[in-house]
């Protein structure tokens with residue numbers, strides 16, 4: 304094995320280990336490494352992690368428990384006809400796996416997450432629980448003003464938890480750290496879009512997942528190392544078709560599903576996994592009022608997703624069409640968690656937008672612990688074949 308291949312394998316193995324560890328040993332060890340350290344968890348899809356970082360605390364992304372935990376207690380709190388992420392997250396809490404967490408941010412994405420924030424408050428009264436509301440009106444004078452107030456409230460709450468003020472200077476420095484992380488994450492995505500055989504999505508996914516539990520500086524180093532190793536390692540290019548995966552912005556699919564899509568003959572050249580990593584597009588300015596800069600970036604330069612309101616019907620679905628164009632994709636696979644209202648309600652409109660420009664698509668649903676991947680492989684494989692056989696160049 305070449306040096307770059309073994310380095311690459313070591314990076315991926317480390318990320319896999321972090322992914323598999325439902326006991327969260329690494330963030331737990333981070334907290335124990337120095338007295339007074341605090342950890343603030345957050346759920347998908349977006350929270351301004353810069354604020355947590357500027358308070359000297361560790362932001363910890365909690366994306367459910369995947370396939371690695373049997374949900375026993377969590378089911379008692381929710382009806383069966385909702386997605387799985389709130390139940391497995393509760394399971395992590397009730398079994399004490401999140402017992403070292405000092406704060407928990409629940410971003411505004413859907414009623415399920417909103418209700419989970421209330422349940423968390425009742426179950427864990429000593430934890431700082433904050434429902435982080437975001438505007439669905441993107442005018443500066445309306446949603447912008449509202450969002451700035453939300454950011455101030457969050458900053459003050461986190462400062463109280465940390466026991467020290469979050470200064471503008473510290474926040475500017477944290478914005479710079481996250482700018483670097485976003486740049487590197489975008490570079491990984493760009494490499495995959497250009498040469499997906501060099502950066503398979505099953506690897507890219509694990510790499511981004513590592514960013515949920517590692518300190519951001521360490522994650523940035525890992526991204527840079529992966530980029531260097533992936534570029535140096537020649538890998539065979541296959542006759543796969545290029546597809547965009549959409550609808551996975553909250554409860555994450557099992558890793559097996561991502562692998563099944565790849566093994567069926569598809570290169571994933573864009574996706575909406577872990578949007579928090581790339582939510583703000585481009586650098587957030589580090590000069591001036593840092594809260595105003597974060598607010599402006601959220602309002603005017605953030606990712607499009609089904610969880611964001613688009614009042615203009617003519618623009619509905621444009622972002623998926625653009626993603627196809629930008630990544631030179633040949634089709635779209637809609638994959639969404641079962642019972643996910645934001646993803647599934649929007650899907651027909653996204654499909655119509657693709658139909659209007661003749662982009663083929665298929666769709667299926669999953670749960671984070673779905674085990675049987677053969678049907679997905681068959682469906683995605685047939686889709687890939689049909690693109691190769693019948694799509695016009």
Ligand code: SF4
Nearest residue numbers: 386413553554643644
């Ligand atoms: S998977 Fe969908 S419905 Fe479930 S919590 Fe996430 S956004 Fe809400």
